[in-house]
Amino acid sequence: MDAEAVExxxxxxxxxxxAAELAWTQADASxxxxxxxxxxxxxxAAADEASCLLPRRARLDGxxxxxxxxxxxxxxxxxxxxxxxxVGAPTRLLGLxxxxxxxxxEANTGAGT
Amino acid sequence: MPARDQRTVGELLADSDALSRDTLLDVTPxxxxxxxxxxxxxxxxxxxxxxxxxxxxxxxxxxxxxxVRLRGLGQGIARSTAGHWPGPGPQDQRLLExxxxxxxxxxxxxxxxxxxxxxxxxxxxxxxxxxxxVIHTLYVGAHGTAVALRxxxxxxxxxxxxxxHRRRPVGLRPEAREIQxxxxxxxxxxxxxxxxxxxxxxxxxxGSVLGxxxxxxxxxxxxxxxxxWDIQAHRTLAANPDAxxxxxxxxxxxLIASAAAxxxxxxxxxTEIDPDMVERITGTLDASQVAWSRLAxxxxxxxxxDGRADPALSRAASEVRAAMSATAxxxxxxxxxxxxxxxxxxxxxxxxxxxxxxxxxxxxHLAREVAATDPTLTAPARMIAMRAQGEAEMARExxxxxxxxxxxxxxxxxxxxxxxxxxEPARRGLVNLTNDVIASCNRAAATAAPLDPSDxxxxxxxxxxxxxxxxxSGKKIPGADPFTRGPxx
Numbered sequence: 001m002d003a004e005a006v007e008x009x010x011x012x013x014x015x016x017x018x019a020a021e022l023a024w025t026q027a028d029a030s031x032x033x034x035x036x037x038x039x040x041x042x043x044x045a046a047a048d049e050a051s052c053l054l055p056r057r058a059r060l061d062g063x064x065x066x067x068x069x070x071x072x073x074x075x076x077x078x079x080x081x082x083x084x085x086x087v088g089a090p091t092r093l094l095g096l097x098x099x100x101x102x103x104x105x106e107a108n109t110g111a112g113t
Numbered sequence: 114m115p116a117r118d119q120r121t122v123g124e125l126l127a128d129s130d131a132l133s134r135d136t137l138l139d140v141t142p143x144x145x146x147x148x149x150x151x152x153x154x155x156x157x158x159x160x161x162x163x164x165x166x167x168x169x170x171x172x173x174x175x176x177x178x179x180x181v182r183l184r185g186l187g188q189g190i191a192r193s194t195a196g197h198w199p200g201p202g203p204q205d206q207r208l209l210e211x212x213x214x215x216x217x218x219x220x221x222x223x224x225x226x227x228x229x230x231x232x233x234x235x236x237x238x239x240x241x242x243x244x245x246x247v248i249h250t251l252y253v254g255a256h257g258t259a260v261a262l263r264x265x266x267x268x269x270x271x272x273x274x275x276x277x278h279r280r281r282p283v284g285l286r287p288e289a290r291e292i293q294x295x296x297x298x299x300x301x302x303x304x305x306x307x308x309x310x311x312x313x314x315x316x317x318x319x320g321s322v323l324g325x326x327x328x329x330x331x332x333x334x335x336x337x338x339x340x341x342w343d344i345q346a347h348r349t350l351a352a353n354p355d356a357x358x359x360x361x362x363x364x365x366x367x368l369i370a371s372a373a374a375x376x377x378x379x380x381x382x383x384t385e386i387d388p389d390m391v392e393r394i395t396g397t398l399d400a401s402q403v404a405w406s407r408l409a410x411x412x413x414x415x416x417x418x419d420g421r422a423d424p425a426l427s428r429a430a431s432e433v434r435a436a437m438s439a440t441a442x443x444x445x446x447x448x449x450x451x452x453x454x455x456x457x458x459x460x461x462x463x464x465x466x467x468x469x470x471x472x473x474x475x476x477x478h479l480a481r482e483v484a485a486t487d488p489t490l491t492a493p494a495r496m497i498a499m500r501a502q503g504e505a506e507m508a509r510e511x512x513x514x515x516x517x518x519x520x521x522x523x524x525x526x527x528x529x530x531x532x533x534x535x536x537e538p539a540r541r542g543l544v545n546l547t548n549d550v551i552a553s554c555n556r557a558a559a560t561a562a563p564l565d566p567s568d569x570x571x572x573x574x575x576x577x578x579x580x581x582x583x584x585x586s587g588k589k590i591p592g593a594d595p596f597t598r599g600p601x602x
Contacts, residue, residue: 024364024413028406032399033375035446037368040433044361048427061418075139082135101131104138106444 001053001093005084009053009093010060012077016100018065023107026070026106039106043074046099052085053092071107078104122226125218126246129211129493133250136207136257143264146199148258148300151208153194155254156187159247165222167229169241179312183251186305190298198294208258211250241428245316252309259302266295335457336423336465338429338436339369343472345429350479353489356415357422359480363409363550365430366473370402370557372437374468379441379450380459386564394564397557401470404553408480408546414500415492415539418531467561474554484543490535494526497539504538 023040067073081097163180231237269287276286294412349358374395382392441458442446521536
């Protein structure tokens with residue numbers, strides 16, 4: 001991945017981490033058997049996958065993304081990924097985009113709502 | 114040089130369908146004209162693919178070909194686009210990508226699928242699925258474009274009203290003619306959508322139509338996922354774990370406790386277990402879930418932005434999540450008892466989850482050891498300063514004065530929020546929270562032990578090396594060591 005793509009994926013990691021934080025807050029507030037846990041864990045997994053795509057030296061710190069809506073943050077992450085998921089992009093990157101798109105769907109329609 | 118496109122026809126069609134859904138997920142009014150401009154290539158490439166796809170049956174078609182009509186509509190839209198509205202300009206990249214996918218699929222069918230005949234049931238179903246996907250892509254794409262156009266027209270109308278109100282110069286206002294053109298185009302897309310909707314209603318894009326059959330999860334999936342998780346959690350904890358690893362472990366264990374409670378309730382409803390037991394067991398499982406969640410939250414506070422979880426642990430966590438979804442979830446939350454009973458053998462699932470809860474005791478003990486002794490643990494200085502001070506004050510209330518007058522991070526470290534080693538009081542807070550987890554897991558395992566004929570529940574659960582186990586409050590926890598002594602790790 002070139003420097004621009006690394007920067008973009010780092011932005012995706014920050015968005016996903018913020019979305020996961022919000023999803024966990026919602027899950028914890030909903031009580032012990034909240035089904036929000038599944039969505040939150042899925043976002044965590046996507047954030048882990050995104051950070052694994054980056055070289056070890058890549059810096060993940062930066063401004064915390066603005067917004068307090070999990071679905072919107074996920075949609076922003078998916079939009080960023082769309083810009084770098086061109087033909088010939090690494091398979092794992094394409095897989096990450098599919099994963100995040102599924103989470104957007106889940107957050108809008110499923111247990112995350 | 115870009116890599117060769119190696120997608121199959123099925124994958125190209127699935128990607129096109131997903132892209133058309135994207136147009137609905139991400140609608141902005143300004144995209145309307147760009148989507149109209151890109152629509153003609155989509156319809157033309159769909160028609161070209163449609164023409165080379167083999168027929169669904171060898172019999173002569175019973176009615177007119179829908180694609181001929183759709184193609185005609187698409188050509189009409191193309192003429193209006195070039196001649197009237199919206200005129201030349203940027204085109205929507207998602208729709209262009211759909212067009213490119215469909216053309217690539219046409220090339221593949223032409224090259225490799227010429228001799229396919231609808232003789233067998235499977236082949237017929239496959240062809241029907243491909244045709245259904247093509248029309249569905251057009252249907253959703255047309256709907257997405259119509260939604261964007263409606264937003265665009267409404268946006269212009271609002272803008273015009275505002276400009277008239279503010280008496281802006283006429284030349285700077287949106288033209289009423291453009292609003293009319295956009296609405297006229299919108300009605301044409303609605304016609305297109307309705308025509309395609311007829312075909313979609315008759316040929317619904319379901320999993321079975323697409324050949325994408327989602328079988329019930331194999332009985333061993335949940336058990337395998339939980340076993341793999343247990344092994345991986347132990348491995349990660351044994352190899353200098355970081356705070357993100359402890360967060361992930363806490364979160365997954367909390368999810369397992371929740372799922373165990375849901376499946377236990379389902380088993381109770383289906384009279385697989387005694388209703389009195391259900392209440393006792395779910396109560397302890399809920400307490401365990403809360404304890405794990407609190408611990409995960411505390412570890413989460415100590416995670417720096419650059420922290421990364423062990424990839425193997427993340428993979429195992431993903432598999433647990435997938436197995437839980439397949440076993441006990443629907444698109445809208447937890448599945449009903451009937452749904453869960455229809456998917457898995459309740460007793461077997463319950464046993465797997467219960468065994469995992471027993472294993473959780475061991476994981477909690479390891480997490481406690483990490484919190485108490487791991488020398489490599491670090492955390493951001495600001496959070497350490499805050500947490501360590503709070504814990505030191507709590508220790509003073511309990512008569513421990515060893516931390517009085519000490520500072521845990523220098524002003525420079527706090528200013529830069531430097532990542533520094535975890536000091537003793539911060540560890541103390543984590544240890545106390547982990548003691549709560551151990552106590553709640555022990556209670557959950559002990560309460561559910563009668564469900565499991567094996568004696569594994571009684572052989573696990575090491576007790577803190579003979580020391581008294583204290584909770585976050587610092588008090589001795591009743592039930593924290595219900596078993597006299599277990600194997601020490």
